[in-house]
Amino acid sequence: MAADDVITVENLSKEFVLGVRLKRVRAVVNASFTIKRGEIFGFVGPNGAGKTTTIRTLMGLIRPSSGRCTILGHPVPSRAARLQVGFLPEAPYFYDYLSARELLELCGRLFGMDPATRTRRANQLLAKVGLGEAADRPMRKYSKGMLQRAGLAQALINDPEVIVLDEPMSGLDPIGRKEVRDLISELAAAGKTVFFSTHILPDVEAICDRVAIISLGKVHDVGPVGTLLQARILGTDVVLDVPEERDHAALVPPGGKARRVGREVAFVLPPEVDVDAWLRSLEGVRVRQVSPRKESLEDLYVRVTHREGRA
Amino acid sequence: MIGSLGRMWAIAVNTFREAIRNKVLYGIGVMALVLIVVAVAIGNMSLHEEARVARDVSVAGVSFFGMITAVYLGVSMLYNEMQKKTIHTILAKPIERHEFVLGKYVGMAITLTILTVLFALALIGQLKFQQAELTPAIVKAIVLSYCEVLVVAAVAVFFSSFSSPFLSGIFTVLIWLIGRWTDELSDAAARASIRAFRVICAVALRLVPDMHLFSLSGGELDGKHVSVHGSFVTWGYVAQSAAYAVTWIMVLLLLAALIFRRRDFV
Numbered sequence: 001m002a003a004d005d006v007i008t009v010e011n012l013s014k015e016f017v018l019g020v021r022l023k024r025v026r027a028v029v030n031a032s033f034t035i036k037r038g039e040i041f042g043f044v045g046p047n048g049a050g051k052t053t054t055i056r057t058l059m060g061l062i063r064p065s066s067g068r069c070t071i072l073g074h075p076v077p078s079r080a081a082r083l084q085v086g087f088l089p090e091a092p093y094f095y096d097y098l099s100a101r102e103l104l105e106l107c108g109r110l111f112g113m114d115p116a117t118r119t120r121r122a123n124q125l126l127a128k129v130g131l132g133e134a135a136d137r138p139m140r141k142y143s144k145g146m147l148q149r150a151g152l153a154q155a156l157i158n159d160p161e162v163i164v165l166d167e168p169m170s171g172l173d174p175i176g177r178k179e180v181r182d183l184i185s186e187l188a189a190a191g192k193t194v195f196f197s198t199h200i201l202p203d204v205e206a207i208c209d210r211v212a213i214i215s216l217g218k219v220h221d222v223g224p225v226g227t228l229l230q231a232r233i234l235g236t237d238v239v240l241d242v243p244e245e246r247d248h249a250a251l252v253p254p255g256g257k258a259r260r261v262g263r264e265v266a267f268v269l270p271p272e273v274d275v276d277a278w279l280r281s282l283e284g285v286r287v288r289q290v291s292p293r294k295e296s297l298e299d300l301y302v303r304v305t306h307r308e309g310r311a
Numbered sequence: 312m313i314g315s316l317g318r319m320w321a322i323a324v325n326t327f328r329e330a331i332r333n334k335v336l337y338g339i340g341v342m343a344l345v346l347i348v349v350a351v352a353i354g355n356m357s358l359h360e361e362a363r364v365a366r367d368v369s370v371a372g373v374s375f376f377g378m379i380t381a382v383y384l385g386v387s388m389l390y391n392e393m394q395k396k397t398i399h400t401i402l403a404k405p406i407e408r409h410e411f412v413l414g415k416y417v418g419m420a421i422t423l424t425i426l427t428v429l430f431a432l433a434l435i436g437q438l439k440f441q442q443a444e445l446t447p448a449i450v451k452a453i454v455l456s457y458c459e460v461l462v463v464a465a466v467a468v469f470f471s472s473f474s475s476p477f478l479s480g481i482f483t484v485l486i487w488l489i490g491r492w493t494d495e496l497s498d499a500a501a502r503a504s505i506r507a508f509r510v511i512c513a514v515a516l517r518l519v520p521d522m523h524l525f526s527l528s529g530g531e532l533d534g535k536h537v538s539v540h541g542s543f544v545t546w547g548y549v550a551q552s553a554a555y556a557v558t559w560i561m562v563l564l565l566l567a568a569l570i571f572r573r574r575d576f577v
Contacts, residue, residue, distance in 0.1 A: 016575075016577070053577070056399070056576065056577065059399075059402075059403040060402065060403070061398075061399055061402055061403065061575070061576040061577075062575040062576065062577060063573070063575060079405040079406075079407065080405075082403060082404060082405040083405045085403070087399075087400070087403035089396065089399040089400055089403070092399075092400065093395050093396050093397060094397060094400060095325065095329065095397055097328065097329055097332040097333075098325075098328070102328075106321055106325050107400075107404060109317065109318070109320075109321035110318055110321055110401070110404040110405065110406050111404065111405060112314050112317060112318070112405075151400075154400065
């Protein structure tokens with residue numbers, strides 16, 4: 001284990017035995033990855049891929065069938081590991097009879113914080129997540145967004161070195177999502193390590209240093225987003241100005257597609273098409289836009305999940 | 312050690328807070344108080360035995376409602392944490408699972424203590440109203456009843472560490488009933504001709520806490536009739552029964568903690 005490894009997951013597998021027929025379900029299969037100090041690490045995968053099982057195992061809520069995890073060098077599960085971590089569960093549901101302030105008070109006590117520190121830290125965090133006004137209201141009266149904010153506040157009560165967030169943007173409106181993204185970036189700027197799962201890919205592309213893609217319990221393609229994406233051109237998008245009386249379907253090269261909106265026709269061309277030659281062959285049209293299409297994180301995600309689905 | 316106690320206490324305080332903000336508990340409390348008032352009315356219908364009847368009904372009521380509350384809290388408090396997934400937030404904090412189980416139990420015990428004290432105060436008020444004396448026998452009966460309630464809560468916590476509230480409730484009530492009928496069960500086993508029945512009874516009697524020890528009024532102890540209206544048990548007996556209750560509570564909570572330690576919280 002390198003000195004700057006904050007989270008290590010080594011050959012982690014988890015198999016659940018379900019129902020009276022003792023059906024075995026493999027939720028995570030030999031997952032391995034490492035998260036470095038100060039990184040924002042995205043954990044991406046479709047629903048049921050094994051993201052939450054991996055995260056809950058890391059938090060000591062689920063016992064692995066095999067493999068091991070460490071947090072800051074401490075084995076999981078252990079108190080020493082949890083002392084350094086802040087955790088936001090998926091779709092958090094807190095004690096609805098408590099106010100956000102009381103929740104933070106409770107969490108602070110579990111970290112052994114003294115009363116003055118608990119109060120100071122709770123006030124700071126409630127203001128930071130925008131719950132200052134609603135801090136003393138029972139959480140049963142909170143909206144989903146407010147609950148998510150309360151969840152983020154409790155995850156930060158101990159000023160953790162490592163922050164683990166399970167689907168932190170889920171259920172939030174665009175402003176809420178931006179606020180969470182900003183908060184994650186702010187935490188990373190302060191030297192914290194952030195590990196979060198999501199299936200909202202633009203958020204991952206916007207803020208993550210590295211990602212791991214998980215599908216059907218297997219982790220694929222761990223690395224910086226830029227290096228994971230294939231460098232080759234996946235095709236070309238061309239927009240032409242084509243007189244309305246002219247049949248645009250006749251212009252489409254083999255394997256391509258076209259869609260007309262008024263005078264403009266958008267062509268989606270496969271990579272085999274020689275775009276220069278094709279454009280030279282056209283007469284009576286004007287070129288509006290030519291954009292080579294490279295692989296996006298979404299394409300990579302679809303490629304990995306389809307490949308795994310077929311396997 | 313101090314840190315561990317602090318974490319358990321944090322869970323206990325939160326459990327107590329949950330209980331006192333729970334409307335169901337107020338319902339049970341109100342029903343118990345209504346019973347004490349009804350006990351006076353029933354007493355007034357008897358011939359010159361007003362205080363005696365009212366005392367009997369009230370003491371039985373304190374025991375019964377204490378048991379209902381213990382079962383309700385025991386089976387719901389731990390299960391709710393898992394079902395509502397609040398446990399994910401808590402167990403991700405630096406608290407050990409056994410500290411969590413013990414904290415939950417201590418919180419329930421605080422709630423049950425306060426409820427028993429309130430019931431007892433209502434009973435004292437009723438006795439004052441009827442100008443009857445608060446005898447040491449009544450205090451001993453309430454203390455024994457309180458011990459029983461704490462054992463029932465531990466039984467409920469044990470079952471809810473691995474089963475649903477419905478099943479936990481049924482199992483707990485079953486254990487309570489068997490525990491209350493230990494004498495009858497021993498007699499039945501002694502008289503039974505079927506060997507399997509005798510074995511089942513013998514096993515049940517060993518595996519189930521003897522709740523009969525906590526509810527002796529009107530029954531016999533060492534061949535002598537005991538009653539809160541006359542000759543009752545000694546304080547030494549109460550202390551022994553309390554020690555018996557503490558032993559059972561410790562065993563049940565230890566088992567609950569061991570089961571809880573191995574659980575996955577998905």
